[in-house]
Amino acid sequence: MARTLPGPLSPSVAVVGGGVVGSTVALELARSGADVTLFDAEIAAGSSGRAAGICYDAFAGQLDSEIAAQALATFRERDALTARPYVWLAREGDDRNADAMAEHVPRMQERGGDVAFLEPEALSERWPALRTDDVERAAIARDAGYADTAAYTRETAQLAVGAGADLRTGARVAVGPEPTVDGEAYDAVVVAAGAHTAPLLADAGYPIPVKAYRVQAFQSAATPLAERVPILYDATGGYYLRPDDGRLFVGDGTVPEEHDPDDWDRSADGWFRENCAEYLEAAVGEAVPEHRSWAGLCTATPDGDPLVGERTPGLYVASGFQGHGFMRAPAIGERLADAVLGGERIDAFDPNRFDDDEDFEIVEGMALDEN
Ligand SMILES: Cc1cc2nc3c(=O)[nH]c(=O)nc-3n(C[C@H](O)[C@H](O)[C@H](O)COP(=O)(O)OP(=O)(O)OC[C@H]3O[C@@H](n4cnc5c(N)ncnc54)[C@H](O)[C@@H]3O)c2cc1C
Structure with missing residues (x-):
């Protein structure tokens, strides 16, 4: 569970993208007492509504396996897995x-x-x-096991609303560097807009190497x-x-x-x-x-690991999940919410670990030698 920031009592945080990752970040932030607004044209309209929902913990790397185990525990608590x-x-x-x-x-x-x-x-x-x-x-x-990804995502967004988040659907928004959403300033903005994350960040002046x-x-x-x-x-x-x-x-x-x-x-x-x-x-x-x-x-991404963390002060990002974003979302969302509120960052997923003009080949996410 994310802890509460020793800054403003209730920091204002905008989360852009109501896929499984953004909805989870919004839920965890709201549970921690942040003043959360979750923006999307339509919840689960992106990849989270089109996925296979396969979840497992068969990862060879320490961080990946910890994240997978944490996520599986949440899916089970929510009774979301077959x-x-x-x-x-x-x-x-x-x-x-x-x-x-x-x-x-x-x-x-x-x-x-x-x-x-x-x-x-x-x-x-x-x-x-x-x-x-x-x-x-x-x-x-x-x-x-496997889950109904659209249903899980919608339920997560609803839980976020139940925990106090303001849900604004119906339109896509623009992100500015200060950070702002459609010109409105927030203490922090989290961009978890799936495939749209890279163009949104580029428009804000902070490109990321995500294709x-x-x-x-x-x-x-x-x-x-x-x-x-x-x-x-x-x-x-x-x-x-x-x-x-x-x-x-x-x-x-x-x-x-x-x-x-x-x-x-x-x-x-x-x-x-x-x-x-x-x-x-x-x-x-x-x-x-x-x-x-x-x-x-x-x-x-260039190294197959996602970009999860602060791109520039107050502007956070979560993208680049290489086909494994659903199964990791409960853990990634919880950890990113924690980082936004002043807790630990996930150093290995630092969004600033590449050169600004980094170019790379797309490598499919499931290949065994990439695990
Ligand atoms: C066919 C398929 C099978 C898959 N199978 C699996 C699997 O078995 N296991 C697994 O772990 N992963 C799987 N994945 C990957 C998984 O779906 C993604 O990694 C995960 O859903 C990413 O979630 P997200 O929240 O980051 O992005 P998304 O679900 O894409 O959500 C992004 C949201 O941002 C919104 N948005 C975009 N631009 C804006 C804007 N300007 N303003 C406001 N909102 C905006 C979109 O409408 C969207 O709702 C699969 C993907 C596909 C396509």
């Missing part, structure tokens, strides 16, 4: 990913994650619908297979799937190119929808027809 183990695997011939797993799993265990290697026989015994004949290496994280890229999602027709699969990440095939209320949810169809957050295609590409038939054949031995599909934006 529990289902997270299984990831590399298939025969894919030495790069098999080696990455061999290196990472012991480190995840050292961090306290309930993670283990799984023999292909054990995998197929537990999840008979999965194709395991060519699995080279597999691992399971038992502390995992938006498209990822895609496919929801199958109803199928009994949904009850017989874990959450699966096939590192060799480059896709994931999870059950989805009697259907299968398949991703990720990354297009690693920078996209204009105001001009991008919200529908899934033909190639991705076709690939989903192949992914499903590889995963469960049969293609399942499409129910619907769509695209969304994720945000990339």
Whole structure:
């Protein structure tokens, strides 16, 4: 829980962006007694309304695993998770990913994650619908599940209102450096506007190296297979799937190119929808027809870690979550609220750790060697 600033009794804080991150920051600040205003055109209208909501603690790095564990605890307290183990695997011939797993799993265990290697026989015994004949290496994280991301985000914004936040929806706002929102001054402004964070900060005169890229999602027709699969990440095939209320949810169809957050295609590409038939054949031995599909934006940074913290005095930022923003939001939101109120910063995520003109390639967030 964030602590209260020893400054103004009730500092005024504007939070720009009512996705899962901004809503969580607003909630934690309001709970700590700050005078919070949360701005968005529409709550959960961005990536938080389009995501798969997969959550796990299978991270090899100390900070990532602490954040994941803290977030899972909050999701559980809120009764927001459908529990289902997270299984990831590399298939025969894919030495790069098999080696990455061999290196990472012991480190995840050292961090306290309930993670283990799984023999292909054990995998197929537990999840008979999965194709395991060519699995080279597999691992399971038992502390995992998935959430309805739009519902969770809206509920979080409502909890923020219940804790005293003023919610202003209906229009996008502009951010100024002093810091201001639409010309109105605040003690602090937090910009958690997803893919729009970088343009908003650039307009305020404080650019950040965050690029938006498209990822895609496919929801199958109803199928009994949904009850017989874990959450699966096939590192060799480059896709994931999870059950989805009697259907299968398949991703990720990354297009690693920078996209204009105001001009991008919200529908899934033909190639991705076709690939989903192949992914499903590889995963469960049969293609399942499409129910619907769509695209969304994720945000990339030069080193794959997000930018969370103070960009310039009073102006805070939270973006660049590389496709892992939902699962980390409860912990990131709580820690950022704490930093705004004078508490500890997350040094590793310092938004000023790059050069102003830093250029970089977009690397997809789920790749195993990036964990
Ligand atoms: C298909 C897909 C699958 C994904 N799967 C997962 C997953 O399984 N697990 C996981 O952890 N993550 C996943 N992600 C990533 C996750 O969705 C994001 O990391 C997370 O939702 C980011 O939340 P956010 O609050 O930072 O941004 P967003 O949810 O994008 O919210 C930003 C908000 O800012 C608002 N905004 C923008 N400009 C302005 C302005 N000028 N004024 C006011 N408001 C503004 C927008 O309307 C929006 O509501 C997935 C993403 C996609 C697209």
